[in-house]
Amino acid sequence: MQLAEHLRELRTRLLVCVGALLVTTVLGWLAHDQVLQLLSDPACSIKGIHGVGQPGPGCPNGLLVNQGILAPLSLSFKISMTVGLVLASPVWSYQVWAFVAPGLYKHEKRFGLGFTAAAVPLFCLGGYLAYWVFPKALAVLAGLNPGSFSLALPGDEFLSFFLRMVLVFGISFELPVLLVALNLIGVLSAARLRRWWRAIVMLIFVFSAVATPTGDPLTMTVLAAPICLLFFGALAVATLHDRRKAQRAADSDSALDPDTASQI
Template sequence: MASPTTAPARDASREALTDSPPVDGARAPGRRARMPLRGHLRELRTRSLWVAVGLAVGALLGWALYDPLLALLTRPLHLAASTEHRDIALNFTALGAPLDIRLKVSLFLAVLVTCPWWLYQVWAFITPGLTARERRYAVGFLGAAVPLFLGGGALAWWVLPHAVNILASFAPEGTSQLVNAQDYLTFVMRLVLAFGVAFVAPVLLVALNLAGVVRHEPLARGWRWAVLAAFVFAAVMTPTPDALTMVLVAAPICALYFAALGVAVWHDRQVDVRV
């Protein structure tokens, strides 16, 4: 029969095993790992509320800065008007269109400006359930994806005046252009998002490779198609008559693809050596 003093000893040893740090790759025995479904939902609600608060603050900032933002957004139209020597102006086709445009500009700025904040909230929600290796990968992906997306958006902003100028040049001589404000704002947003996604796509390829979904061989075989797709994308997004602009847009996308291919080759070799 075990003595009464052995029970506390067993409890102490059990607590020591429970509190021992996990090995690399094991899930941390944190609060989230023991949290019930209701606790997950409460945590999700809390993080969602913080995201909403951040977006609201960013939207208020965008609302306050609407006039200079609109002047910045319409600058390509003014440049095209001076270049083509014709009247080009925004046209609000509905009574509530100015308010709608102001709300869209404010929300768009809020999403961009508060990007680090709401990404941190997403990170804080998922990280307790990740392994140490998954956390390192996630930090690397976010650290690469956010600057690349912003870089793509900056390149889109550089391309925008050229695209507007070329599109405006198709109007007949002696005519005026009233550009629908809703359509123009949608065009600018889609251009920025398209360039941002194009710059982030190689990071997604690396993620698929690290997850074991895609190896480097098909990426290496398809490099010609990737280069062709980059130049087609550049030609569509930069409708300029000179080839230099198209090359300047396609070159960084191709460079990012080959960088992703290099990471995939290195990772696959490491996996093959371990196997």
């Protein structure tokens, strides 16, 4: 294809992505009250915390507040956009793949689909773990508030805090996919990973301490422990791949006749 044809195809696929995002954002707007209730329940159920907001049946401790006349609209729109981005992910991810796939070889397409099939569940697993640890992290931080002070958590800050945890946990769970990919293309061997495992585990804990929004030992450990398990799982896959590769090379060498010239 000519450059202009590539640009026209890119424009068409971007329009499809934007259209799908608009439709799913409207659906997110219709359901944003339920989503907000699902997100705010962990913060509003923390005991022993007095917020500056008006306590009510939705948030008994009054911890969550909106500051400014446009804050409720902004919060609702951000939640709708987030829900729309998640619901539209099958559409925009397929459009990205359909644009890139024609330029790949058959084995590259196979590897790409395999890595995608592994990366999506791992990201979802990390996001679920973030949602599980989210109320515990909030309770730890809110517990540091002095008893003589009230505590207020603005809606925008609350949503950003939650989304950051989901992204950090989800992206961190992609480490084994990256390691296996580097091993398959011959950049990183299993022997080297075995030599570096102590340093890698140390770096995982350092990354968890820096990347988590709370920085408390509980959240750091909850993130670091599964990543360490996933690292050792990736190490096992890399070891099996290297052994099979060495075995194939040995079988190929043994099948050669020393008296026969090899083809150029």
